[in-house]
Amino acid sequence: MTFPDITPFLRAGAAGLRGPLEANAPLAPLSWFRTGGPAQVLFSPEDEADLSLFMAALPADVPWLVIGLGSNLLVRDGGVPGVVIRLGRGFQDIAADGLAVSAGAGAPDVKVARAAAEAGIRGLAFLRGIPGAVGGALRMNGGAYGGEVKDVFVSARAVARDGRVVTLGPAEMAFAYRRCGAPADLVFTQARFAGSAGDPAEILAEMQKITEQRSATQPVNTRTGGSTFKNPPGRSAWQLVDGAGCRGLTIGAAQVSPLHTNFLVNLGGATAADIETLGETVRERVKATSGVELEWEIKRVGVPV
Missing domain, CATH: 3.90.78.10 (UDP-N-acetylenolpyruvoylglucosamine reductase, C-terminal domain)
Incomplete structure (x- = not known):
């Protein structure tokens, strides 16, 4: 399917926009399933300020959604009307500070786990088992191997639909099993997680065990979308x-x-x-x-x- 090109209209309404707007951009290469149709518009903001500018200017009748690494995503064959926002390099910074780690929403979970391990921060190794990025882990309270995002979450930054930048704490996130109660029209841009003091070598060894267990029990390095269905209460x-x-x-x-x-x-x-x-x-x-x-x-x- 080919969509009408609305990129000139969108760019005209957002003077100073720095990130590229691509019309009818293929999404299959961005999805781990490697299938599906195009995005009517693919927007890759340079940073949080660029995203804020775009959201403030985006007309209310234009649908939009956010993707990260595409690991938990199935794009239907007809493609996605409206705007797909992809958080790329401008949202991948990771920094450890004391017993906390700050990470952009586009940062791969595995890299956050490794940064925490190298800084001697225990409690984030479970992120090694989540094949996605921080933004997705926030939105679905990602979890694996006995840990969940809610267990280590401190705060998050997000861009609201009107372009405002907001900060959310645990109460605003309202985490539940594979759910986040934060408003659906927020685009997460950054998160801060905290753990406890640990030995880097021991934490890295724990991550290695997770890697080995995943390789032995899951179809890694294949065209898949991760866990397909949520575990029902008390069942697998x-x-x-x-x-x-x-x-x-x-x-x-x-x-x-x-x-x-x-x-x-x-x-x-x-x-x-x-x-x-x-x-x-x-x-x-x-x-x-x-x-x-x-x-x-x-x-x-x-x-x-």
Whole structure:
């Protein structure tokens, strides 16, 4: 699908904008599934001030969404109307200070974990197991290997829909399991996390164990979107999927991973429709066999063909 080019209109309304605006920009290369249609407009702000300028000037009737590393994202084949905001290099700074780490929303979680480890800050090693960026981890209270963002969160900065820069504490974030209660129209730009004093070598060893466990039990280095479904209360999604006989189930070129059944994999050439249909088929079978209705953890965006 090709969208009308609205970039001249958007740039005219935001004098002084520094980041590029790309019309009909391919999103498949930015998604770990490597599939899906284009963004009508892809905006890559230079920094928080550039993002603030853009948000303040963006017309109210133009839809928008934010992406980071694209690890927990399924872009539908028809693409995404409106503006996709991608937080890139201007949002990837990481700095340790005492027992705290400040990181841009575009910084990979694994790099935050490593920075904390090297600074002797214990408690953030679990971030090594989250294949995404800080912004996504904030928005979904990312967690793995016994830790969650809410456990180490201190504060966050964000740009509001009207361009204001705001600061949020734990109460404003209202974290719950794989959820954040902060307003959906905030774009996180930075976060601060804190831990306790620890030995760098021991923390790095803990991270190495996480790396080895992920490699042994999850389809890493493949075209996947991370955990597909949220764990229902008191249950494991992968066990429910396995119990429904879905291990290795294939639709088109999309497959339920034989290694870990809560992962969907693009075997090569899968469409977003293949992947989403496979996920919905799994949900139907789990519902029929266990009575449990699985909830998608992967964010599905855009329109079908």
